[in-house]
Amino acid sequence: MxxxxxxxxxxxxxxxxxxxxxxxxxxxxxxxxxxxxxxxxxxxxxxxxxxxxxxxxxxxxSLLFVPAGVGVVGHLDRLGPQALALGAAILISTALAIAAGALAFTLVARLTGSHDA
Amino acid sequence: MRDVAEIWSYLAQGPLLWLTLTLLAYALADLVAEALGRPPLANTVLISVVLLGLMLWATGTPYATYFEGAQFVHFLLGPATVSLAVPLYRQGARLRRAVLPVLAGVVTGSVVAMISALAIGRALGLDLATLASLAPKSTTAPVAIGIAEGLGGSPTLAAVLVILTGITGALIATPLLDALRLRDWRARGLAVGTAAHGIGTARAFQVHPTAGAFAGIGMGLNAILTALLAPVVLRLFL
The missing domain is CATH 1.10.150 (DNA polymerase; domain 1)
Structure with a gap:
């Protein structure tokens, strides 16, 4: 070990x-x-x-991200008046990126015949 | 019996107290998530962070004091990233059969993450320095901080946005991918690791080992890709 x-x-x-x-x-x-x-x-x-x-x-x-996450709590006020715009940008773009990435993988896997065994 | 305040001030000086409380908060969060059947909203990182944030606030403890204890946990992020080679090795045959889909997924996810975040941010009136801190939000924190600094953004804000993105990705991935009827664990994991770095990868490992391995690949490749593409993409929004 x-x-x-x-x-x-x-x-x-x-x-x-x-x-x-x-x-x-x-x-x-x-x-x-x-x-x-x-x-x-x-x-x-x-x-x-x-x-x-x-x-x-x-x-x-997951545990290893807790200290950095706690650090974010103290900096949330840094987002200031832009908090709403930043929150919207993060939420929507993360959803779009996950969907687009997974769809692109699936599409190319189908085209190239890459099946999961 | 000694005064409680005296014992507190003794404990508050060393790393033992907050290291212990970090592990206890996580153990409790894990127990709660397990009892609820691990729904995406009962995220172990989020629950632990809220619990510890409340404790720091209630005791008036500064983050620097907390981090003296928590740094031992935080340090393990490096070795854990290196250890992602293990699931990568185990899934080697699977990965070799999926090189093209992996590249397509990472490039698409990475570009969509950056362009959509910047487009929404600009439409909602964010200034250029804030956009520069937002651009690398889907990549792992050390890379994002370096990129944001290079583009004229704030490293602290970039780190905050990275963590918020990771938690967001971990929360929404399962319901979103279920709604899209995408059942390929490779596609699901890769997309989450690409869009939501290590926190998304941690969630993927909780769901399925194949998803976890592909999330690790997505995270690693997107770190490289974002570093190369972020300056180019940000220029489109000048």
Missing amino acids: IRALALILSCQLAGEVGARLLSLPVPGPVLGMALLWALMVLLPRVAEAVMPVGEGILRHL
Whole structure:
């Protein structure tokens, strides 16, 4: 478990360093995710060791957003007189984006015959 | 017996109290959501945030004090993002069969999220600095903050809008996708991860493992896409 955790953190560290060295617009952890994925594909033994630990961290992914969410409560007044316009923009555009993204996936899946097994 | 106020002031100095209360609030929220059969409106993030917000307000505790305890939970966001490689690896075969649909879904979701938010915002009279903070709202917080700053927006406002978007996406995704009769877990997850980043992805994992894995892909790809496209799209609204 310690080795798997060390590997996950090492990927994050490498991602942070890599993103800054190469001035990539991607956050370090996202680059770290790509790195860990490549390692798992190349080395099945690594994959076996990392899977239970990674799944353990992801089991309560929602919890990890709570501190940032609490921070938002204190900044809600920053929205000020624009709160209504911002709320409308967020609600409508998020609904449109979810619908459009899911429809585009479904349409292209049908055209290319990509069935879910 | 010692004075309660004395014990409080001792506890308020260390991280133990608010770390414990964060976990307890989440455990309670999870229990409530479970008891109600996990309806989309009983979102565990939203319930925990409201509970903790009320506690901070009632005790007059500043956010900085709260965060000293909560930072240990917050820190795990990084390793959790890296760990999204695990469901990605598990679903590898599925993903290889769906490369084109995934790209179509992410590009469409990303562009629609930005253009519709900016169009609505401008129609309702938002100024340019606010629009710049709004443009990257569907992507993960660190990317959104960087983009908003680069475009002349406010990093704090961008972070607030990112979280509000995530919670909104987690709340509306299930009823919306049900109404559209879209039952493919890959399409549902990908769209939610693209439009509502990690909070949407967390919700997708609660609903179905395939949806969760594809949400993680959507979130990761949209982080890259938004960084590339946001400056171009915002220019359309100058």
